[in-house]
Every structure is written in structure tokens, then in C-alpha cells.
Amino acid sequence: MFAPFGGWEMPLQYSGGGVVAEHTAVRESVGVFDVSHLGKATVAGPGAAAFVNSCLSNDLNRISAGKAQYTLCCTEEGGVVDDLIAYLVDEDRVFLVPNAANTTEVVRRLRAAAPAGISVTDQHEEFGVLAVQGPQSAAVLDAIGLPAELDYMAFTDARWRDTEVRVCRTGYTGEHGYELLPRWDDAPALWEALLAAAAEFGGRAGGLGARDTLRTEMGYALHGHELSTEISPLQGSAGWAVGWKKEAFWGRDALLAEKQAGATRKLRGLRALGRGVPRAEMVVRDTAGTEIGRTTSGGFSPTLKTGIALALLDTSAEVKPGAEVVVDVRGRALACEVVAPPFVESHVR
Template structure:
């Protein structure tokens, strides 16, 4: 087994008493003081996550954005330079190779943030298809990414002199004590917040500064455990569970990120055919009506027959209930009662449309 990679902030996490877990080939902090407390701090005040395991790649050369647009599902025509966009990269069958965010830096340059385990494959696929004169480089180890998330994230970053207040999915260049970084109003928690792309060599100093600046606002370091409960409350899919190469983008809750009016993109023929026929299943939410806590791969029953499976399941600290994302037939619409087999028992759940909670992610 290959050795797990470590974040540039690994020593900080050790000093804070973090519990670590493997994620996408990286050893990352799962929690510090506790998942529930970290989750609630992000919902009510502010938390900071190390998400440096996320990939980083760069496309540079004439027509960089145009080439990327020919591959990804979303439509670059919806945004412009200075904006970021969530999108999906599919295989020929319409299955999800990866979901990622791309930053439109300039006419001839874009920056990508794929998922940790998929970075090399995304770079390989794009490099193999790129026209002459366009470079695709893997910069995974060159940068750290800090996610400052929560209602008090603006005050925290303002105290550091960093730019805040830009619209959702926009980014701006910033500097802290000579460290050049990018501040993007994105995140995976559903709360108002920002992600800082920082040179790896300066990541420790910036992490320390963020924690100090957020102290008056109750900031806590938060691990990937809280990130998972937060994203599940929002119904955000996770690659490897809700998003997979064997599952079409049209089924797994990211159909909104498909630019159907585009002439072509990778996997478009299969996805258009599925759209015309109607998908056989779709990703939808489940809310516990009892005490059952769902987990991935648990069976979902309707009228005693197995009709699908849980792809993501957890305890919601906000609702104090079990919640899940599950692949189910489209006929099982919100309001339908189903059962999830939890430790051999059939537990009652209601089909619901995510998000499970209302948050301030797009608040001005």
C-alpha cells in the first residue's frame, strides 16, 4: 500500500489534536474537538477547513477556456473572466469521471480544482485531448486550499485585509503579509464562505492567521467529518459515493450543471439519449421519520420490495435526524414513505427534495 500524502498543514493539525483519516490517498483531519460541535460552529459562526487534498491543475494557451468548454458539461458561456463554475467531466457513457470547479483567470488561462483521487486522471484526459500549444499541468502539490465557512467568514477575512463581499462563484486576488492568494466565494457547506488558494510554502502562516483573526467570532478548526455532514444537509453529492463513473450525470443530481444547449461535450450523446428516454433512477433525499441513521449502500424498500440504495447517509446535527441521499426510481416523488434497512431493521423514511436545511450560501 502506498504511503498517504500529507497536507502542508499536517503539523498544525497534529498540534491541534486532530484525528486523521484517509481521504483520496491523503491523510486528512477527520475531526478536532468533535464533528457535531464543528458542524454547529460553521452553521452559526465560522469554521476553517484544510481541503488541500483537493486537486489543482492549470490549462494555459490560446483557446484554453474554449477547449475546456468542449469537454465539460456546464456551459462556459454562462460566466466570464473572474468567475468560477461548477461542472462535471464525463466519460463516453455519460458517467462521472469527476466533478470540479474551474476558475476563469484570463482569456488564455484557467485553473481547475478537481477531487483528490481524480486529479491525475483529469489532467491525463485533458492533456491527451488538448490541441497543440495548450499546456495542461498538474499543480496538486503547489498550493493549499483553506475553506473559511460560516456567517462570520466575512469578518474573519476582513480582519486579515483580504477581499470579501464578491458575488457567489466569483473570485479576487488578495495578499496577506506579501503572500499572494486567491479568494473565491465558494464552498461545500451551504453557508456563506470563501476558499483561499494559497502557495503551499506559506499555508501554515495563513492558517495560523485565519484562526487568530476569527477568534473574536468563535472560529473553530473543522475536519472532513463536519464537512461531510454539512454537505449532506445541503444535498451536495460526493464523488465516489453519489457521483461515479458507472453512474450517469443525469441520474446523480447534477443535471443542472449540464449545458444542454451546447453543441457538444464529453458524454453528450449518451446523456441526451438518457434525457429523451427518461432516467431509470435519480438521486433524491431521504429524511428519517424515526431514529434510524442511514449509511451508504443500505437498501431502500417500497411496499416491501428493494427499489434502490443509499449513496450518502448520516446524522444531521442541525435537524437531529437521520438524512440520506439515495438512488431511487423517479416515480417515488417527495412525500412518499419508504423504508431503509438499518442493521437488519426496516426504518421509516420520507422522500424529500434537498436541501434538508435552509442556509445563507447565496446571501448578499
Template structure:
């Protein structure tokens, strides 16, 4: 097995006492003070995540945006320069090769952030389809990404002299002590937040500036463990669990990220057919009635004990103080009913619900 790659911020994580885990071939911080504490800090004030393991690629050349629009599911006609878009790269059978963010700097200059383990696949897939004059480059190691998330994220970035207040999924190019970076209002937590994309060589400077600016708001470094509990509370899918080459956007109820009116994108014929026929299973939320905590691959059953689905993501919700999860369930079953999940040697009762499990900004009493 090859050695795990390390973030350019690895030394800062070690100094902060991080516990590390493997994510997409990278050694990344799982937690520092603890997942629950970091989760609550992001919901209440502000936290910063190192997500530099995420992929990076560029698509450049005359007609680049039109080319991408024939490959990715979402309709890039919905955005313009200075805007970003969540989208999917599917295979011909409609499964999801990866979900990613596209930044449009110009119609001939696009920046992509795929998932860490899928970056090379995304690049090679696009290269294999690119016409002459379109260059697709793998720049995975050239940039670091910091996610500043929480109700006090605006105040933190303002203290750094960075632009804030722009619309969701829009971005600005800014300068921080001579470092040019991209500031995009997005994130994976459900809270207000921004992602900062900076050259790898300047990652330490940007991290230190974020921590210094957020000190008065009790900023904490947050690991990918808290990122997972935060995204699960919002019902955001994780590729490899809730989306995969076998789990289509129709099954995952991610059809909002598909430009159905576009003439083409990779896998469009299969997806249109599945949409018309109806998916055999759909992704819904699970909320524990008792003390059960769902985990991936646990079996979901109906009231008679018949298997009707499988848990794809599951955790204990620090905000709700109960077990929650996502599950692919037979399409005959809709939210509003109770189902069972086989937890070890017993069946625990859960409500089948439509995520998100909470509304950002509305705190539990």
C-alpha cells in the first residue's frame, strides 16, 4: 500500500493534537478536542476545516464551459462568471462517478473540486472526451482548501480583510498579505460559511490568519469527523456511501442537480429512463425513536421484519442527541412511517423522514 499523502497543514494539525485517519489516500485530521465539541462549535460560532485532500482540476480553452456542460449533469447555463455550481459526473448507466463543485472564472476557464479519491478519474474521463483546444489539467497538489464554517464565519473573514456577504455559491478573488485566494460562500455543514482556495505554498499563512482572526469568536480547528456529523444532520450525501457508481441521482433524490432540459450529459439516457420508470429505491432519512444508532450497511426492515433497504450513512447527532442516518429504501415506503434497523442482534425503531434533520440557525432547547 502506498504511503498516505499529507496536507500542507499537517504540522499545524500535529501541534494542535489532532488524531489522524485515512481519507481518499490522505492522512487527515479526524478530530482535535473531540468530534462533539467541534461539531457544536461550528453550529454555535465558527470552526475551520482543512479539506486540502479534496481534488483540484482545471478545464480551459475556447468552448470549455460548453464542453463541460455536455459531460456534467447540472446545467451550467444557470450560472455565470464568479459563480460555482454543485454537479455530478455520471457513468453511462446513470451511476455517480463523482459529485463535485465547478467554479466558473470565465467561459474558457473553469476550476473543479472533485472528491479526493476520484480526482484522477474525473480528469481522465473529461480528457478522453475533450475536443481539440480544450485542456484538462490535474492540479490536485497545487492548492489547499480551508472551510471556515459557522454563524461567525462572516466576522472571522471580515477581520482578515476578506470579502463576505456574497450570494450562496458565488465567489470572489481576494488578496491576503500578498496571497491570492478564492473566497466562495459554500460548505458542507449547513451553516453559513466559506471555502478558501489558496496556493499550497501559502497554506500555513492562510491557516494562521484564520485562527488569529477567529480567536475572539472562539474558533476551533475541526476535523473530518465533525464534518461528517454536520453533513449528516443536513442530509448531504457522501460519495462512496449515499452516491456511487451504482447509486444514481434519481435514487439519491439529487435530481435537482440534473439539468433535465439539457440535450445531453454523460448517462442522460439511462437517467431519463430511470426517472420515467421510477427508482426501485430512494434515499430517505432515519431518526431514532429510541437509542439506536444506524451505521452503513445495516439492514432496514418493515413492521413485519421484511428487508426493505440498507443504511448508507449513520451517526449520533450531537445537535439532536439521537441516532440519525440516510438509507436507500424501497420506493413503496415514504416518510411518515416507522421502520426498523437491525442494530447488532436487535431491531431498533426509527422514523422514516425527509432530511434535513434540523434547520440551520434554529437551535435545540
């Protein structure tokens, strides 16, 4: 089953599986995702890493060559154009993986700011991205001859069938996992090899449906939902991805001012206390009936067997974990407990 997503036709789920089966495979064994829609771009030239560090929010000086970092491309007003992964190749080369729909804008902004000698190359369709996620993910890589002994957020360039594949121990599921970046034309053969190896461990292919339930259980942001040009890192619980001590990055002054004043909204988790499933863009009220925010993502949690949601709640409401709130689910009041994500235990490190 396919659906449009980020300008691409993407699988929601695969035949013979379904969202719950694909989700469970990742939590208990291994799942393989084709997320080649994700953007890819290279910033290269003398001092490229320093240039990227002066633009994006996180501090590349926190990591060394061969490591990747979650970071944000912000507006001068403190909103988020995109959240992305930066691969630090060396001081003169940084490889970026933005979200599909935002790649053009991220590249445009970097090109507009780049000094002489720094190039920004859009490589969206030069590389595929295949994610291998779950407790058996290392075994799958071992089975096809790719390196699996990597620290969290470390990457290496390896050989597979006489072609180069970048292997990084990252992911979007909360499980031990990897993201592989083969050349575009090599991605189909690698996909088939990964699926064959995963099947030996009870694994299967996973689509966008399972990817969304997995990331929601972890409280991971999806751009356009928990982060956007209207939702700052501080509001979307991504302040940890800001290098607050850096002298320069896009949006620095606005974010520092917001940090000092205190964000007016805060991302929280909601766990349904009864039957019902909260979805995105539903009104959240306190027990007195006052509107205090809206959900940003939501759905049924296959792990917890109940409805869960992420929501931006007004900080003035002083709603803390353990409190009860009410979500308006198509005119029906659904009582929910406020929790601090993740909803389930993380196994990424």
C-alpha cells in the first residue's frame, strides 16, 4: 500500500505484514525500511565543517571525524526549517541527510550563506537510504558482510559486492540499528540481500506506518508535527540539539531570548486511560475544560496496546507528568495521563 509522502510515493505497509506485525518485528527481531526519499547533500571545501557549524544548531565540535550528529536548520526567528543528520567526514567535508520535503530549502540556505571555496551539492538521487532496525540488526549486517561493531552515531565506509556503502549506527525507532547509504543504483540489490538475511531472524520489511508508530513510542520528532517554522526546538523538546555556547548559528539570538524568557509551550506525551486513540491536531483540555494545547502526533501503540500521543501544551497550565488531561477525539472526551517520553524503553546506545 503506497501513499504520497515528502514528494515521493512511499509504502505505508507491505503485503503479508501490516503495521502491527512490522512494528513488532522491529521491537522483537529486525525490520528493514527503504527510506531513500530522505535528502542527501555534501558541503565541501576548506573549512566546510566550520561553515556548517556556523549555520546549523548543534555543535560539530562535540564530535570527531567518523561520527554523525542530529542537528537543526533554524530560521532567524527560532523556528525549525528542518531537522537532519550531519555526518562529519573531516574538517573539509560534511555529508547531510535532511528530510525529503525540506532538502531543497536546506541546500538553498546553505548555498546562499556559503563563502567562496565552499560548495553545497544536492545529491538527493545519488544515494539510497536503507534502515536496518531491531535487536537482530547487527546479525543481519554480519550475515551480508557489512561492519556492525560501531559506536552509537559512528559511521564507516565499507565495501559490499565491490561497491561502497556508508554504514552508520543511527535510526528512528529506539532500537539498536543502522542506516546504510549505498549508491542509488546499488540500493535494490542491497535491499534484497537485507530482506533475505532478515527473514532468517524472523524479520520483515517495514513501511511508513510502522516507522511512525515506532518513532511516536520513542517521542521522536517528525518535522511538520513536533518541529516546524512555527515550533521552536525549545517547544519541541529538541533544545538538547542546540549548541548554546556557540558564538553563531542561525536563529541563535531568538532562541537564547526564548530560553531566557521560558518557552510558552512544551511537548508532552499523553497515554490514553480508556478506549480511544488520539490523533494529530486534536484539542487537549485540562480537567476543568480549559483548552491547554493540541496533539501533534498520535495513534495506537502496538507495544503498549493503548492510544498514545505527543502534544504541545501551554506551560502556563503547569501540567506535569502524572496529571490527567482530556483529548477531544471527534467530540468524545478521552482521558489521558501526561507522561514524559519515551513511552517505551530505548535501546539505541
